[in-house]
Amino acid sequence: MELNDLYRDVILDHNRKPRNFGPLDPADASVEGFNPMCGDRLTVRLKMSGDSIADIRFEGEGCAISTASASLMTEAVKGKSRREALELFDRVHELLTNDDASSDELGKLAALSGVREFPARVKCASLCWHTLASALKAPHPQAVPAVSTE
Ligand code: FES
Numbered sequence: 001m002e003l004n005d006l007y008r009d010v011i012l013d014h015n016r017k018p019r020n021f022g023p024l025d026p027a028d029a030s031v032e033g034f035n036p037m038c039g040d041r042l043t044v045r046l047k048m049s050g051d052s053i054a055d056i057r058f059e060g061e062g063c064a065i066s067t068a069s070a071s072l073m074t075e076a077v078k079g080k081s082r083r084e085a086l087e088l089f090d091r092v093h094e095l096l097t098n099d100d101a102s103s104d105e106l107g108k109l110a111a112l113s114g115v116r117e118f119p120a121r122v123k124c125a126s127l128c129w130h131t132l133a134s135a136l137k138a139p140h141p142q143a144v145p146a147v148s149t150e
Helices: 003-016 064-077 082-097 107-117 119-137
Strands: 029-034 041-049 052-061
Touching: 003 064, 003 107, 029 119, 041 064, 041 119, 052 064, 052 082, 064 082, 064 107, 064 119, 082 107, 082 119, 107 119
Parallel strands: none
Antiparallel strands: 029 041, 041 052
């Protein structure tokens, strides 16, 4: 499948039917992300089991790319350890910003590389990932201030 087709199909599918969308109560971490370019916000909530992400859900109003990226992210990181999820964050960030980045073994996340064609939308796709990363890095995630993609 061509990258453009993959990009379009995956983004449309995950925007129409976002996975893991909705509240998570109780949550061990709840962090709000903010895209200053458009004012859109989304909240990522985590339930941890030891050092692993037992459950993750998101809520918010965003564009198709931010919603699809968050949906893909929740599928990809559920069950992963904190370190594995942060490594994935680094790979996706690379994928969104570097034309030479490899998408090997990224599965459906590879579709996000299509965002490179639209530089103004990179912040849309990375919003949820920055939000997740700050939740995972914070010693007391309930107290994390809203994360900006700037
Ligand atoms: Fe606001 Fe994409 S336009 S997150």
